[in-house]
Amino acid sequence: MQDEIHTETFVENYRSALSNAQLQKALAIATTKFTLGRGMAVASVGDEWNLLRERAREIKEHSIANLDHYLGKFAAKIEELGGRVYWARDARDANAYITGLARDRGISLAVKSKSMMTEEIELNHALALAGVEAVETDLGEYIVQLAGERPSHIIAPAIHKTRGDVADLFSEKLHVERTEEIERMTALARRVLRQKFATAGLGVTGANFAVAETGTIVLVENEGNIRLTTSLPRVHVALMGIEKVIPRLEDLAVFLRLLPRSASGQKMSSYVSFISGVKTSPIDEGPEELHVVILDNGRVDILANEHLRESLYCIRCGACLNTCPVYQKIGGHAYGWIYPGPIGALLTPQLVGRERAENLPFASSLCGACREVCPIKINIPDMLLHLRHEIKEDAAARVPAPARASNRLGRRLEALGVKAWRAAMKTRRRYERSARMARLAQSALGNESMLFNRWTATRDLPPMAPRSFREEWESRMLGTNNSKDKEVK
Amino acid sequence: MATEKVENTDAKVSRSSSAVPPASDHLNSALIPDTLRLESTPAPDTRRPTPMLSRIRAALGRGDHEPNPLERLPRTYSEASIDDRISLFTAELCKVGGNVEPLVDRRSATTQIAEMLKARAATAVAVSNGVESLLPNAREYFAGQGFQVTPSLSEFQFDSSSGETPAEAYKRTLINVDAGVTTADYAIADTGTLVLVSGSEQHRLISLVPPLHICLLKQDSILPNLAELIYRVNDGPYSKTRPPLVMTFITGPSRTADIELTLTIGVHGPRELQVFICSQ
Numbered sequence: 001m002q003d004e005i006h007t008e009t010f011v012e013n014y015r016s017a018l019s020n021a022q023l024q025k026a027l028a029i030a031t032t033k034f035t036l037g038r039g040m041a042v043a044s045v046g047d048e049w050n051l052l053r054e055r056a057r058e059i060k061e062h063s064i065a066n067l068d069h070y071l072g073k074f075a076a077k078i079e080e081l082g083g084r085v086y087w088a089r090d091a092r093d094a095n096a097y098i099t100g101l102a103r104d105r106g107i108s109l110a111v112k113s114k115s116m117m118t119e120e121i122e123l124n125h126a127l128a129l130a131g132v133e134a135v136e137t138d139l140g141e142y143i144v145q146l147a148g149e150r151p152s153h154i155i156a157p158a159i160h161k162t163r164g165d166v167a168d169l170f171s172e173k174l175h176v177e178r179t180e181e182i183e184r185m186t187a188l189a190r191r192v193l194r195q196k197f198a199t200a201g202l203g204v205t206g207a208n209f210a211v212a213e214t215g216t217i218v219l220v221e222n223e224g225n226i227r228l229t230t231s232l233p234r235v236h237v238a239l240m241g242i243e244k245v246i247p248r249l250e251d252l253a254v255f256l257r258l259l260p261r262s263a264s265g266q267k268m269s270s271y272v273s274f275i276s277g278v279k280t281s282p283i284d285e286g287p288e289e290l291h292v293v294i295l296d297n298g299r300v301d302i303l304a305n306e307h308l309r310e311s312l313y314c315i316r317c318g319a320c321l322n323t324c325p326v327y328q329k330i331g332g333h334a335y336g337w338i339y340p341g342p343i344g345a346l347l348t349p350q351l352v353g354r355e356r357a358e359n360l361p362f363a364s365s366l367c368g369a370c371r372e373v374c375p376i377k378i379n380i381p382d383m384l385l386h387l388r389h390e391i392k393e394d395a396a397a398r399v400p401a402p403a404r405a406s407n408r409l410g411r412r413l414e415a416l417g418v419k420a421w422r423a424a425m426k427t428r429r430r431y432e433r434s435a436r437m438a439r440l441a442q443s444a445l446g447n448e449s450m451l452f453n454r455w456t457a458t459r460d461l462p463p464m465a466p467r468s469f470r471e472e473w474e475s476r477m478l479g480t481n482n483s484k485d486k487e488v489k
Numbered sequence: 490m491a492t493e494k495v496e497n498t499d500a501k502v503s504r505s506s507s508a509v510p511p512a513s514d515h516l517n518s519a520l521i522p523d524t525l526r527l528e529s530t531p532a533p534d535t536r537r538p539t540p541m542l543s544r545i546r547a548a549l550g551r552g553d554h555e556p557n558p559l560e561r562l563p564r565t566y567s568e569a570s571i572d573d574r575i576s577l578f579t580a581e582l583c584k585v586g587g588n589v590e591p592l593v594d595r596r597s598a599t600t601q602i603a604e605m606l607k608a609r610a611a612t613a614v615a616v617s618n619g620v621e622s623l624l625p626n627a628r629e630y631f632a633g634q635g636f637q638v639t640p641s642l643s644e645f646q647f648d649s650s651s652g653e654t655p656a657e658a659y660k661r662t663l664i665n666v667d668a669g670v671t672t673a674d675y676a677i678a679d680t681g682t683l684v685l686v687s688g689s690e691q692h693r694l695i696s697l698v699p700p701l702h703i704c705l706l707k708q709d710s711i712l713p714n715l716a717e718l719i720y721r722v723n724d725g726p727y728s729k730t731r732p733p734l735v736m737t738f739i740t741g742p743s744r745t746a747d748i749e750l751t752l753t754i755g756v757h758g759p760r761e762l763q764v765f766i767c768s769q
């Protein structure tokens with residue numbers, strides 16, 4: 001896995017995505033399927049859907065506003081139930097803890113279930129450096145790992161690949177006879193991964209929710225690999241961002257109705273596990289050790305920014321990706337890091353640094369479709385606007401003093417222009433008079449005028465028509481009707 | 490039955506057909522008495538200061554007061570009768586690829602299971618201890634029918650020659666089993682979901698590892714919805730101070746759509762899920 005950050009080359013990234021015909025086809029099929037499935041699942045809830053979203057939002061708002069309280073409670077409960085909590089400030093910190101665990105216990109094989117958090121800290125890479133083989137067990141992630149690539153969708157990591165691609169990959173890497181039959185390929189992956197499960201000493205998962213009141217880790221999935229990961233190996237490590245905590249078990253009655261419907265159009269995922277602590281008796285099943293790694297990795301800074309705090313309400317359902325007109329065309333890899341789509345455009349600059357991903361907040365038409373579908377009603381468009389503003393301010397602060405002065409001048413001119421425009425639009429007479437003046441000015445100065453070059457650097461300034469529509473209309477209506485008929489022919 | 494054998498596991502199962510004494514009502518024994526707890530349970534680590542929490546508090550700009558608690562979510566009552574719940578549960582589970590045999594009496598459940606196993610040419614079966622309390626002597630019966638019955642975890646011994654622990658031997662054995670029979674503690678009607686509460690019943694692996702999962706469900710444990718289930722868990726037999734170690738929600742067989750979004754069954758967990766709803 002080479003999970004480097006490729007956000008700086010966003011423009012090249014999306015250009016190559018747009019010219020990749022096979023990717024375009026795959027994206028069209030996938031996003032349509034997901035969108036339809038979600039639509040049906042949501043419709044089946046009826047009017048209650050919006051009520052659920054509001055509840056979920058209230059709960060998230062409350063949990064994040066009192067995050068220290070609930071996190072503290074959750075951590076204390078985990079330890080009371082026999083688990084260990086590790087507070088990791090950043091990726092390196094978390095990776096060091098986990099690789100240390102493996103080393104101390106002589107573990108050389110780890111099985112992993114899909115987790116954005118482990119992607120974020122590039123855990124597989126860290127484990128490999130420490131001599132621990134880390135195997136992705138979610139089928140999509142396994143495919144992507146074998147190919148040495150990165151996931152392109154939060155919940156369907158390999159949607160950019162066709163069955164033919166997977167067939168080639170399996171026959172090459174697993175040395176088996178090539179088949180394009182999906183059932184057979186799936187069975188093959190099952191067989192290979194079963195052997196990994198049977199011998200792995202460490203199981204690594206994320207967490208969809210963490211319940212403060214009961215110290216419960218909630219994991220949602222369809223394949224069963226998370227259940228295997230959390231019940232076969234001797235040690236279970238669960239990684240979670242600080243924002244995952246919710247106050248009570250009963251809150252799950254809201255979130256578990258929203259998440260599967262939004263993510264995959266299911267009423268309920270095949271498997272949901274509530275894990276509360278570690279076994280207390282030798283005749284219990286399951287791991288002997290549970291370690292919960294709670295990660296900051298930039299989130300406390302997000303928390304501190306009131307305009308952007310809401311970014312932390314996300315439950316990673318992926319619905320905003322599928323509905324986004326930009327994601328639908330450029331796909332996940334173009335975003336350059338692990339979080340694609342509208343939520344990626346919002347989170348990535350905040351997590352990897354605004355200056356490294358300054359194009360992302362602009363990769364949006366601000367149409368608001370993401371907010372419409374978001375189960376938590378996260379106001380992504382407004383926050384993207386705010387981020388754009390911050391990025392522009394930062395950029396303005398970075399330019400040298402003389403340029404800054406000229407920028408200031410430019411901004412003043414722009415403000416003046418807007419003022420003049422407002423005055424001109426007040427009455428019809430004024431509008432007509434200023435249109436005539438503008439026409440004169442444009443023909444005298446031309447479009448390349450110094451006055452306009454800042455404006456026209458990123459915009460078109462189309463030449464004005466010699467006569468306005470109204471003048472044209474009047475001259476034709478008042479002129480000979482016959483000649484007009486001829487003209488129309 | 491298409492079995493999948495993982496190599497290197499020449500299972501040396503210490504066969505035992507002796508019936509385990511029926512477990513006491515597992516709802517009540519979900520809380521394991523202190524005396525049974527592992528001695529090695531690590532003590533809560535109170536030495537570590539948590540600067541992260543202070544940083545979070547500073548970022549939020551809030552004092553360390555207790556937040557006003559959230560209002561409790563309204564409990565959603567359902568008027569649905571048991572019959573309605575059974576038919577809703579059945580319909581929903583079938584939609585996602587599960588099979589349901591409604592209202593079988595307990596005696597015939599045992600024979601129906603044996604027939605199912607034979608029809609699939611299964612040879613090895615694992616039966617969780619909870620099943621024994623619902624269908625007494627089920628293990629003995631299956632053994633009598635010629636199936637190889639996996640002993641429960643507590644019957645495995647430490648192998649001093651290979652150093653293999655009982656837990657390891659148990660896992661290794663289960664990987665070669667064709668079918669797992671368990672009970673479910675609850676079911677949720679409106680999503681067709683089975684709820685397995687681990688406590689005294691060891692069904693975490695039995696319901697997951699073999700390619701066929703057969704699950705017994707008492708008809709009166711079908712609840713209308715998830716909210717009602719959580720309400721029961723919170724205010725019912727499980728205490729918030731010691732929630733059950735694991736609760737597993739199962740809605741249909743294992744599935745994936747990771748290759749071309751094509752639905753494929755049985756990727757990691759069971760390919761087939763068969764539920765028997767037992768009448769009283």
Ligand code: SF4
Binds near residue numbers: 313315319375
């Ligand atoms: S922002 Fe909303 S829609 Fe997008 S992944 Fe997060 S929860 Fe889902």
